[in-house]
Amino acid sequence: MSAITHHIPDAMLAAYAAGNLPHAFAVVVASHVSLCEQCRVALEAHQAVGGAVLEEIAAVAVSSSLKNDILAQLDAPFRPEPVYERNGIYPGPVIEALKGRAPRWKKLGMGVRQDILTADTNGSVRLLYIPPGQAVPDHSHSGLELTLVLQGSFSDETGRFGVGDLEIADEDLEHTPIADDGEACICLAATDARLRFRALVPRLLQPLFQI
Amino acid sequence: MSQSNIEISEQTQWMIAVRDNRDRAAFAALFDFFAPRLKGFMMRSGLSAHQAEEIVQDVMLTIWRKAAMFDPHRAQVSAWIYQIARNRQIDIARKERRPMPEELKEEPGTEADASQILGLEQEAGRLKQALTKLKPEQREMIEKAYLGELTHQEISAQTGLPLGTIKSRIRLGLERLRHELKDLKQ
Numbered sequence A: 001m002s003a004i005t006h007h008i009p010d011a012m013l014a015a016y017a018a019g020n021l022p023h024a025f026a027v028v029v030a031s032h033v034s035l036c037e038q039c040r041v042a043l044e045a046h047q048a049v050g051g052a053v054l055e056e057i058a059a060v061a062v063s064s065s066l067k068n069d070i071l072a073q074l075d076a077p078f079r080p081e082p083v084y085e086r087n088g089i090y091p092g093p094v095i096e097a098l099k100g101r102a103p104r105w106k107k108l109g110m111g112v113r114q115d116i117l118t119a120d121t122n123g124s125v126r127l128l129y130i131p132p133g134q135a136v137p138d139h140s141h142s143g144l145e146l147t148l149v150l151q152g153s154f155s156d157e158t159g160r161f162g163v164g165d166l167e168i169a170d171e172d173l174e175h176t177p178i179a180d181d182g183e184a185c186i187c188l189a190a191t192d193a194r195l196r197f198r199a200l201v202p203r204l205l206q207p208l209f210q211i
Numbered sequence B: 001m002s003q004s005n006i007e008i009s010e011q012t013q014w015m016i017a018v019r020d021n022r023d024r025a026a027f028a029a030l031f032d033f034f035a036p037r038l039k040g041f042m043m044r045s046g047l048s049a050h051q052a053e054e055i056v057q058d059v060m061l062t063i064w065r066k067a068a069m070f071d072p073h074r075a076q077v078s079a080w081i082y083q084i085a086r087n088r089q090i091d092i093a094r095k096e097r098r099p100m101p102e103e104l105k106e107e108p109g110t111e112a113d114a115s116q117i118l119g120l121e122q123e124a125g126r127l128k129q130a131l132t133k134l135k136p137e138q139r140e141m142i143e144k145a146y147l148g149e150l151t152h153q154e155i156s157a158q159t160g161l162p163l164g165t166i167k168s169r170i171r172l173g174l175e176r177l178r179h180e181l182k183d184l185k186q
Helices: A010-017 A023-035 A037-056 A066-072 A092-097 A203-209 B003-007 B010-021 B024-044 B049-065 B077-094 B114-132 B136-146 B152-157 B163-185
Strands: A106-109 A112-120 A123-130 A145-151 A154-156 A159-161 A166-169 A185-191
Touching: A010 A023, A010 A037, A010 B136, A010 B152, A023 A037, A023 A092, A023 A112, A023 A123, A023 A145, A023 A185, A037 B024, A037 B077, A037 B114, A037 B136, A066 B024, A066 B049, A092 A112, B010 B024, B010 B049, B010 B077, B024 B049, B024 B077, B049 B077, B114 B136
Parallel strands: none
Antiparallel strands: A106 A112, A112 A123, A123 A185, A145 A166, A145 A185, A154 A159
């Protein structure tokens, strides 16, 4: 694997640490951090600042019974949170978004396939499969779009993106990503734009517009 | 505990005692320090005293249950608890689990390295000092950012906010410590 060269911008990492990033973006950021030691350290630095804020904040006395209430519950049974392990090219947060299943690819034409993991009014997360030499289907984003490469690589006007690299595209970026030769390119893509076409476009065309 | 651990902060020692020995007295000490701060933190983000205490309870129980995941070479106790607290708040507000990176597993039998832990604590101490020396309005912006009140666009639009300076210090420290730790392990 070549070194990761496209990372998460600092403000986005701070918002992620503080939990104020839309869910779709948080899936991509958590996936990138799972692959990128540099961004993991940067995230830990943000957590350290958060910890310092917590230590320095004005304390408020808790009710007298709270401590004993909690101590009494220490031995109570509890359900541990599920842990999603990396599987092949898919980091843990992608496996979690897949709910543990294998990707279910739907054809978009020209050999391009996708699997929509989550989609609601706040945005969507999908996996994209692009054959070598193929362009990502024509898409204009009305919001911000994050694309994380999980396999292969793609190139566009702004550079080359290999495994672990994150591309951030906004409305102003006119670009034509094309999968490089070699392995098919598999990406995790998220957008915060509403899928406005849903009700307007005939069902048959929906998959095309959900790019 | 080796002798050099004597210099490690009380908080870290309590957390390690909870992790390794399921020490209830140490957990109670952590509660005494963090519960009122967590309550203040939650109320700053607009929760009632009652709601805040419910989350404090969840967070303290999570600290006890997930103690095995605490790695003092990577995180200060306050940083670790900060992330648990924000996660809990978000999970409740959005009714869905917040996406988190894969957890790094410590190799079994990894010995605590007191000099690494101390190094991280010194960096964190300087970070806290830097925070307290900020102008009130700058400090308020930092608090707002880490309380989750600013979007990433708002954070990146904050010019004149010494967030980068403050954070890059601890980041450099963390990176240096990670490298040293890696060298030691090899």
